[in-house]
Amino acid sequence: MQYDHILIRYGELGLKGKNIKKFIVKLQENIQHKLKEFPDVKVKRTQGRMFVLLNGHDPEPVITKCRDIFGIRSLSLAIKVDNDIQKIKDAALFALKNGKDVQTFKISVKRINKNFPISSQEMNQVLGGHLLANTSDYTVDVHHPDLTIRVEIRNEATYITSDIILGLGGLPVGTSGKSLLLLSGGIDSPVAGYLAMKRGVQIEAIHFHSPPFTSERAKQKVIDIAEKLTAFGNTINIHFVPFTKLQQQIFHDIPEGYAMTVMRRMMMRIAQKVCEKESILSITTGENLGQVASQTMESMNTINEVTNYPIIRPLITMDKDDIIQLSKKINTYDISIRPHEDCCTIFVPKSPKTRPKRDKVNNMESKCNYTFLLEEAINGIEVMKINDDQVNSKDVFDHLL
Ligand code: ATP
Ligand code: MG
Secondary structure (H helix, E strand, O other), rough: OOEEEEEEEEOOOOHHHHHHHHHHHHHHHHHHHOOOOOOEEEEEEEEHHHHHHOOOOHHHHHHHOOOOOEEEEEEEEEEEEEHHHHHHEEEEEEHHHOOOOOOOOEEEEEEEEOOOOHHHHHHHHHHHHHHHOOOOOOOOOOOOOEEEEEEEEEEEEEEEEEOOOEOOOOOOOOOOOOEEOOOOOHHHHHHHHHHHHHOOOOOEEEEEEEEOOHHHHHHHHHHHHHHHHHHHOOOOEEEEEEOHHHHHHHHHOOOOHHHHHHHHHHHHHHHHHHHHHOOOOOEEOOOOOOOOOHHHHHHHHHHHHOOOOOEOOOOOOHHHHHHHHHHOOOHHHHHHHHOOOOOOHHOOOOOOOOOOOOOHHHHHHHOOOOHHHHHHHHHOOOOEEOOOOOOOOOOOOOOOO
């Protein structure tokens, strides 16, 4: 006997009708995709349940992968047997003996198949008695057991599960459309991307770089971060925008205090163009209220003016400590703190205006013509596809929920 299935628990309050169907189909697709390196492992759906069929494969690496998939609330190893009392007894005994550090247990039977001749309550007693009669080291504790053995008698078969492993929750990536993530090499934007993905958003990334002032290593940092993010979704395309000329021109034309604001507005304009081209409906940033000069209410108001696309700011109300915690858990922190230059840090003015006003900035921009440089930057975009194939997610997600 062995655990040959993994039971996937999903679902979110509030999802109904067509949405839940879409959710389930996408989740199944995402799980199958993440498990593609195990060709014998299959994902199956029965009414209201999803299972991973291990077909003899070691469950550990499969579970590790599943724990990074958004939309899974929890999972358990399961044994599938026929609706036969002896087989159910054998499986329950196997589950008990395989439990780690178990002294007390409880049986919890759910009889969904009403044709099965024994009621749930009676089955609890039958199985409890069987386990006690065939072991010597265990006792029953119905209130605080070390191990709960769950027995679900369904129409097609009976499933026996024990430990519940928490998943990440959220919605399957791809059920909430696409967003263009402004990805810098910093700590915040990867976390913003992760949180958007958690709500089912598929991410494309855009990065503004300024060679030769920013190096290849700075670019590599962004690639490495995107690669970490693919652990939670699929392929991520990064759009690298050559920003040097535009930035130099801005810093030449615009009074120093406002250059940062104009630069951010240019980023938004370019991001929107990429969205239009790629049929992406929103922009996501790692902005966080009050962190730095560009992230005051006035600054956001002025930067936001140039686009009417929704801007998702998952971190807007979070504390920096919490953002850092999360970046460590998703394995991007160590990359983000590598000391490489970013276009914004190189061209950073000494004293940027913390409360830039729309009319002032509009007035300054109206005296310059950036059409050509904007087009040049957009035409110079390089797209790099970051696959999720090589990424091995680390087993560090116990406390993420
Ligand atoms: P991060 O840690 O994400 O860099 P930050 O706290 O350093 O954020 P800023 O540098 O003010 O904040 O940037 C605010 C947001 O603007 C970033 O979170 C990111 O979404 C976007 N951004 C900044 N620089 C770039 C860049 N070079 N390319 C793409 N997006 C950028
Ligand atoms: Mg930054």
